[in-house]
Amino acid sequence: MNPLDFLLEPLSYDFMVRALATSVTAAIVCAVLSCWLVLIGWSLMGDAVSHAVLPGVVLAYVVGAPFALGAVIFGFLAVALIGIVRNTSRIKEDAAIGIVFTTLFALGIVLISVTPSQTDLNHIIFGNLLGVSWADLAQVLILGAITLTILLVKRRDFTLYAFDATHAHAIGLNPKVLGAALLGLLALTAVVALQAVGVVLVVALLIIPGATAYLLTDRFSRMLVIAPVMSALAAITGLYLSYYLDTASGGMIVLVEGCIFALVYLFSPTQGVIGKRLGAMKRQRMLAAQ
Template identity: 75%
Template sequence: MTILDFLIDPLRLEFMVRATATTLIASVVCATLSCWLVLIGWSLMGDAVSHAVLPGVVLAYIVGAPFALGAIVFGFIAVALIGLVRDTSRTKEDAAIGVVFTTLFALGLVLVSVTPSQVDLNHIIFGNLLGVSRADLVQVAVLGAIVLVVLLYKRRDLTLYAFDPSYAHAIGLRPRLLGATLLGLLALTAVVALQAVGVVLVVALLITPGATAYLLTDRFGRMLIIAPALAACCALIGLYASYYLDTTSGPMVVLANGVAFALAYLGSPRHGLLTARRRRLNPEGHDHSHPAV
């Protein structure tokens, strides 16, 4: 088999074409948002929202509404409940997030177990990438485009909010509104990734690409390029690996992202573990220049 045959063979199948398009869109959108989530320290919030949408999806199925609508509604409910518990009790934010997202996720699991369905609702939990329909692909593309447009349009304000909310407020921006915007985009993005990898693995797409890019560069502008590019490459690698090794597609995509992070963790030119060890063994050759901002 030639390299060209290797690349083209999976794409002769229509379901693989849809799966590839869906995964690329979801990966790029998640990776772009993940840059801000990693910078602000909202990794756990990404985990919370991605799991909390499950009951919304099941309830949407029960009433015959679009899955995306139920997921978005419960994404916002989760964020509101976390804020309410945090602001009206002694509970700290991380504990509030843990309580809310585990409770809502458990509610979703209960609803899945008791809902008679001709559709295997477990695909919502674990993903069903190879079963993506044309309608699903259109939904992912539309929601993904909305998220990307808003992120790119507000990128300067969101970046300033991430670095220094107090200064953002001082120059006339509204940090609370910017935070709410990010949380809303997080809920939409969770719906986008839901089609690709399911509820359980959404958080990996929302965090790993940004964390990997964060190890590779000190410039946020470069992060916004590196993270989506890496995520797209990992999406293709994961899909092709799942096709030729006959394994589950969603987890293979996530595994590829995990391998990319491990490589960056070990070999990043500035922040890698092996690089730091070489500097300790050879302090004379250490570059004392400050990282770019």
Template identity: 75%
Template structure:
């Protein structure tokens, strides 16, 4: 079998074609948002919101509403509960986040266990990339387009909010509103990636691409290009590997992202650990020679 045959063989099946498109959309959208999450320092908040939307998604399924509605409602509910626990006692923010998101995630698990369903709702937790239907793909595309358009149209405001919320307020922007919009987009993005990797691994797709791009460049505008490009590439590679090695496609996509981050962490020309040590050694030798 030639290389071209290897490349085209998986997509002789309609479910693999849908899986590819779902992976690309989710990878790009998650990577775009991850740039701001990493910049603001919302990695733990991303973990909290992505897990806390689970009961909202299940309740939306029960009443027949779109998943996105339940996800956004519980995303904001989680943020409000975190603030209430943090401000109402001696509990620090990281502990408040852990308490709230694990409790809501547990509620989602309980709801799944008691909800009669013709479909396996455990796919919400672990993803069901190969089971993406045409209607699922349309929902993923619509939600992904909404998130991407808002992020790109308001990128300057979001970036200013991330770097200097005080200055953003001084020029007439509302940091509180910008933060709320980002949280709403985070909830929508979690729903977008549900079918690909599930609730458990969504946080990886929301953090790893931005962290990888940050290791490769010091300019935020370049991060917005590097993160989606590398994330999409990892998605395609992960899908191919899962097809030929018969592994979990969602897990493989995230694993490839993790491997890429490790390589960048070690060998990035500017911020890589090995590159820094080599430059330090070269400078030490140059100083010794000059002396």
């Protein structure tokens, strides 16, 4: 098989075209948002919201409402419950997050088990990338476009909030509103990624790209370019590997993301474990030569 046939054969199937468009869209949107999540230190919050939206998505399915509506409602509910537990007890934030998101996630699993449906709702948990319909793809593209547009238009405000919320307040911005907006976008992004990898693996798409880009550059503007480009390439590579190796597509995409992070963690010129040692050795040789 020549390289061109290798690339074109999967695209001869409509389900692969839909899967590719869905996975790339989800990868790009998640990667852009992940830059702020990593910068603010909201990795656990991303995990919590991505899992807590499950009962909202199931209830939205039951009443015939858009998935995004149920996800946003339960995303904000999770954040509110975390705040209540943290502020009204001795429980610290990380424990509060664990309690709330696991409870809501379990509620979603229970709802799936008792909800009569002609379709298998378990794909919400594990993803069903190869079963994405044209209607699902349209929803992903619309929600992805809305989320990405808001993130890019308000990127300066979100970045200032991430670096210095006090300064943001001093120049007239409302940190609480900006934080709430990011959480709402997080819930929408979770819905986008649900179609690709399911609830269980959403957090990987929301954290790994930003963390990887963070090891490659000290400039946030570059992170916003590196993370989505790398994530999109991982989505394409993972989907092709899953096609030829007959493996789970969502899991393979996340596995590729993880492998890219491992390589950057080891060999990044400035932050990599091996890269820093090689750089130090090179500088020592240069000093010795002088």
